[in-house]
Amino acid sequence: MNPGDVSFTFLHRIEEVEMNVRDRRWQSALALTLTLPDICGGIAFPDMVKKYRDGRAMLDRHKNPTRDVGGQYIRWFDQYASDFFKLSPEDTSAYICGERCWQLRCEYLHQNKGFINDDEKTVRFHLGVNCGTSVCQAEHAAAGTDAADIRIDIEQFCLRMCRAARNYYEAAHTKKDFSLYNTPVLDFIQASRQFPSASVIVLLCGNEPYAKGLMQVLRTFSDQVLIFSSPGIARKKLEKRGPDLWIITDDLTRQPDQPWRSDKTTPVILLAHDPTQTEKIGKNPGKLTVLSIPVQLNAFREAIKKYL
Numbered sequence: 001m002n003p004g005d006v007s008f009t010f011l012h013r014i015e016e017v018e019m020n021v022r023d024r025r026w027q028s029a030l031a032l033t034l035t036l037p038d039i040c041g042g043i044a045f046p047d048m049v050k051k052y053r054d055g056r057a058m059l060d061r062h063k064n065p066t067r068d069v070g071g072q073y074i075r076w077f078d079q080y081a082s083d084f085f086k087l088s089p090e091d092t093s094a095y096i097c098g099e100r101c102w103q104l105r106c107e108y109l110h111q112n113k114g115f116i117n118d119d120e121k122t123v124r125f126h127l128g129v130n131c132g133t134s135v136c137q138a139e140h141a142a143a144g145t146d147a148a149d150i151r152i153d154i155e156q157f158c159l160r161m162c163r164a165a166r167n168y169y170e171a172a173h174t175k176k177d178f179s180l181y182n183t184p185v186l187d188f189i190q191a192s193r194q195f196p197s198a199s200v201i202v203l204l205c206g207n208e209p210y211a212k213g214l215m216q217v218l219r220t221f222s223d224q225v226l227i228f229s230s231p232g233i234a235r236k237k238l239e240k241r242g243p244d245l246w247i248i249t250d251d252l253t254r255q256p257d258q259p260w261r262s263d264k265t266t267p268v269i270l271l272a273h274d275p276t277q278t279e280k281i282g283k284n285p286g287k288l289t290v291l292s293i294p295v296q297l298n299a300f301r302e303a304i305k306k307y308l
Helices: 010-022 026-033 036-044 069-085 098-111 154-172 188-192 208-218 231-238 250-254 297-307
Strands: 123-128 136-140 148-153 200-204 224-228 245-249 268-272 288-292
Touching: 010 026, 010 036, 010 154, 026 098, 026 154, 036 069, 036 098, 036 154, 069 098, 069 154, 098 123, 148 154, 200 208, 200 231, 208 224, 208 245, 208 297, 224 231, 245 250, 250 268, 268 297, 288 297
Parallel strands: 123 148, 200 224, 200 245, 245 268, 268 288
Antiparallel strands: 136 148
8 A cells, every 4th residue: 555545535534514604615516416426326235236137137348247326325315314304203204215316416417407496307406595494395387287386405415414424334334445535646745755754553443344444554654564363463463572553453352362451552542332431441541542433544644753
């Protein structure tokens, strides 16, 4: 991994939507928001592919099945996001469904159409800000017609989608590989710097996919990163050689034979579901940093810089 890797992750995308909302950058906020179900749908339903009428899968130019982007998008919204789009908890259904959200995504991102309000549209979107408590309102254009006018408050729509996406991430990130959807970005200044490759970082984590994700960050600081799935294995492999930094997930603090407890000088970064439980480490506060799981990568990087 190049030391200048500052790739944008899925959580970074959610955070940027929230920042755009705070800054009232409505176009940017809405555009990024409408891509969240794209990513989540691909992760949740990778086997959904386009098919011909006879049931055969459509193949791309590389002879791989073609992803059914629309189907994944709609299904993820209806299954994982719709509860966040109810006007009140008592409502039986969301105020916008996956199919309508997919329509909004296509019309806004591709040609910015669907907002002209001509009579040819069966569903017409009206975007607004400062709409009050009404985050959406659907009105039939005329009695006896199927045409509908849907008014959407951009701020509420974006924030609700962010909550839905973050909720899905927290439920699925240990089972699904979100790193496949990172946006590769290289910081050319950082890439030209020489990081202390002699530093030894030991990562103890019982979740292999999560450990691999953390490894991408750690390799930007050192080329000597050791991963262990249990404290006993770490003690045996390290013998008397101590690392320059311990990084531990809280699931391993419940296991015996913890080598970091007897190491009074080496700093520890604890990744914990409950950040208040610092007694699990027994480390001097000056040598201990506790970060919440799921870890925010910017905070993780800053904690590493503090000790290396």
